C-alpha cells in the first residue's frame with residue numbers, strides 16, 4: 001500500500017461535522033490523487049475518500065460504541081478503555097484521526113503497548129467519541145498519559161479536564177505520582193498548567209477546611225505523618241452496594257481513622273506535591289502560575305487569603321470527575 005499525499009488532507013468529515021484539519025497525519029491512502037477531504041466513520045474510525053463510500057460503509061458498520069470496557073459513566077458521558085493489542089485496527093485508525101489535531105509526533109501504528117481511554121456522549125443508539133488519551137501499559141518513567149486530544153467540535157467543554165482527572169485517578173490507584181509524557185503540545189501545556197494549578201489550589205484550600213475528611217489526609221501529609229493508609233478508591237466500594245444497587249457509604253473509611261492533625265506551620269514542596277498526588281516539578285510550576293511563590297529570606301509563604309484570591313482570579317472550577325461514577 002502506497003503512502004498517499006496525507007499532507008493534502010485539509011478537511012475531514014466526522015460524524016455530523018466537517019472539520020478543518022490542523023496537522024498532517026500519516027494516513028496510508030491508496031489513491032494517487034490528492035485527497036483534500038477525508039471521510040471518517042464515527043463508529044470504527046475507518047477512513048474513506050468520498051461521501052458515497054462513507055454512506056456505503058455506514059450501512060454495514062456495526063460499531064455503536066468503542067470496542068472496549070466502560071470504566072466511568074455519568075449521565076450520557078462514558079469513558080471507555082480500549083486495548084491497543086486487542087483492537088489494533090480500531091486504535092490505529094483512532095490515533096490516525098487524533099493526529100490530525102496534534103502537532104507533535106505520536107504513535108499511530110505500533111499501538112499494542114498502549115491502551116486508549118475514550119470519552120463519549122450518548123444519543124439514543126450511539127456513543128459519539130469526543131476525544132481520547134493514550135497511555136503506555138508499562139511506562140518506566142511512570143507517565144500517566146502519552147497523548148491527549150479532544151476533537152475540535154467538542155473542545156473547551158471540560159472533556160479534556162475530565163480525561164486528565166481520570167489519568168490522575170489511575171495514577172493514584174497505582175500509588176505513583178504520574179505526569180504526562182513530554183513534550184506536550186502548545187494546547188497540552190496550557191491545559192495542564194490550568195489543571196495542575198487547580199489541583200494544587202484545591203489541595204491547599206482543603207487543608208484549611210476542618211470539617212472535610214479528605215482534608216485530614218492532606219494535613220497529615222503536609223505535617224509529614226508517614227504510614228498513612230491507602231486513600232479510598234471506588235474499587236473498594238463495589239462490593240458494598242445496597243439491595244437496590246445504590247452505593248453505600250463506608251461507615252468507617254480509612255479517612256475517618258486518620259488522626260486529625262493541625263495544619264503545620266511549615267511544610268515542604270515535596271509534601272504539597274504528595275498531598276496533591278502530583279510530581280514536585282509540576283507542583284512548583286502550578287504554584288508559580290498561581291503567583292503563590294512569594295519568597296522572603298529563602299522561605300515561601302502560603303497564606304489562605306492569597307490562595308483564595310488565586311482561586312478567584314483563575315476562576316477555578318470544581319472537579320468534573322466524580323469518583324462515585326467510576327465503574
Ligand SMILES: [Zn+2]
Nearest residue numbers: 041043044061
Ligand atoms: Zn465504521
